[in-house]
Amino acid sequence: MKTLSIGIFDSGVGGLTVLKEIRALIPQEDLIYLGDTARVPYGGRSAQTITRYALECALFLLTKGIKLLVIACNVSSAYALPIIKKRFPIPVIGVIEPGIREAVSVTKSKRIGVIGTKGTIRSNVYERELKKIDPEIVVISKACPLFVPIVEEGLEKEEIAYEIAEKYLREVKEANVDTLVLGCTHYPVLKDVIHSVMGPDVRIVHSGKETAKAVKEFLEKENLTTTKKKGKETYFVTDSPESFIEIGSRILDRPINSVKPIKQIDFRYIFFSS
Numbered sequence: 084m085k086t087l088s089i090g091i092f093d094s095g096v097g098g099l100t101v102l103k104e105i106r107a108l109i110p111q112e113d114l115i116y117l118g119d120t121a122r123v124p125y126g127g128r129s130a131q132t133i134t135r136y137a138l139e140c141a142l143f144l145l146t147k148g149i150k151l152l153v154i155a156c157n158v159s160s161a162y163a164l165p166i167i168k169k170r171f172p173i174p175v176i177g178v179i180e181p182g183i184r185e186a187v188s189v190t191k192s193k194r195i196g197v198i199g200t201k202g203t204i205r206s207n208v209y210e211r212e213l214k215k216i217d218p219e220i221v222v223i224s225k226a227c228p229l230f231v232p233i234v235e236e237g238l239e240k241e242e243i244a245y246e247i248a249e250k251y252l253r254e255v256k257e258a259n260v261d262t263l264v265l266g267c268t269h270y271p272v273l274k275d276v277i278h279s280v281m282g283p284d285v286r287i288v289h290s291g292k293e294t295a296k297a298v299k300e301f302l303e304k305e306n307l308t309t310t311k312k313k314g315k316e317t318y319f320v321t322d323s324p325e326s327f328i329e330i331g332s333r334i335l336d337r338p339i340n341s342v343k344p345i346k347q348i349d350f351r352y353i354f355f356s357s
Contacts, residue, residue, distance in 0.1 A: 087307075088113040088317075089298065090144030091153045094136070095123035096235065096327055097268035098155030099334045101178060104295035105153070106316070109302070113314040115147050117345075118331075121322035124231070126202030130162045133202070137163035141171060143319070143345070149173065150307055153298060155291070157199055157266050161206040174301060181297040182264050182290030183212050189286045190262040193220045196255040196285075198277075199266030201226045209266055223258040227251040227270075234272045235330050244273060248280045256281055264288045272334060318342040 091102050095118050102116055117140050119125075125133050137159040141152055152175045154160045154167070160177030168175045186195050197209040203226075210222040230251070233244050255263065263285050265271055271289050278287055302308045320327045324342040331339045 087148055087150035088115045089151045089153060090115050090117070090141075090147065090149035091155045092117040092119065092137075092140040092144060092159075093156040093268060094119050094125040094159070096120075096330045096334060097231070099331050100268045100271045100289075101153065101155035101291035101294055102316075103335055104289075104291045105298055106314075108295045108299050109308070109314075111309050111311045111314050112302075113309070113311075113316075115144060115149060115317045116319070117144055118318070118320045118327055120320045120327055124200070124202075125156065125158050126200040126228075128202070130206075133158055134163040134166060137167060138170070141167050141175075145171065145173070147317075151176065151298065151301065153294065154178065155268055155294070157268065157290070158202040158206065161203055161208040174305075176294060176297055176301065178268065178290045178294045179208055179212065179266075181293035182266070182288050183209065183216070185293045186262050186264050186288045187213065187216050187220070189288070190220070192259070192261040193217065194258065194260045194262075195220055195222055196258065196260035196263040197222060197224045197266050198227045198230075198251070198255065198263065198270065199224075200231065201228055203266050209264060221258075223255050223260055225251060225255050227267075230267065230273055231269045234269045234334075237330075237333055239273050239276060244276050245279065248273065248276045252277065252280045256285075260285060262286045262288060265290060319345055321345050 089112050119140055154177045160179045164177040204224050213220050213222055229247050238244055320342055324344050327342055328339045
């Protein structure tokens with residue numbers, strides 16, 4: 084009997100931080116990852132375009148025989164999660180809700196910071212969802228666009244990373260938050276820098292880690308876990324596999340040996356022919 088995989092997609096390599104946490108928590112599962120590297124970043128696009136891209140990525144993974152879909156992209160989760168959940172015949176988990184639940188559970192002062200890309204912060208999804216749970220929560224949001232290129236250039240341990248973090252996080256820190264949500268999947272690579280700037284009293288919420296917990300809990304609840312000892316990983320990209328391998332291997336702290344490129348025309352055909 085063929086083992087069904089967990090499908091994971093992101094606009095680029097950032098979602099590998101989510102895959103890394105899923106792999107650590109449920110090593111027996113087969114994982115299929117799609118990075119839409121031809122169209123990254125999604126953040127500057129309209130909500131309609133982001134939703135279309137996300138639907139295409141989700142549909143591609145559906146054709147690979149998956150039992151669960153993980154949207155490992157904050158901006159795609161913000162705009163496209165509801166419609167993908169409605170249209171798709173398999174369960175779908177985004178990265179926003181698990182992080183929000185954890186932030187609400189750990190905050191004591193009800194002052195929560197959220198950092199992310201411009202697209203995610205512009206969507207206002209974190210503030211909206213946090214206040215749905217507790218209207219008394221005060222949310223301080225900040226876009227940190229340069230964090231992504233710092234990670235992708237491998238500069239997370241350089242002085243420039245600390246300087247930019249100090250600049251971006253100043254107003255969040257001065258707002259006296261006791262919890263900070265990393266609302267972009269690249270940002271966990273900078274967790275040491277962020278922790279250093281914010282100080283030891285601020286709880287850092289890694290949405291990818293919380294998403295991995297949600298995936299494990301769902302599979303166990305629905306009796307969908309795999310009994311194999313070790314799962315395999317398959318990677319697809321829509322462009323630049325060499326760059327994906329280079330950056331992705333650094334994010335995972337282990338080599339990515341093979342990536343399968345998808346021709347953009349084939350990618351569109353899969354979506355529009357369905």
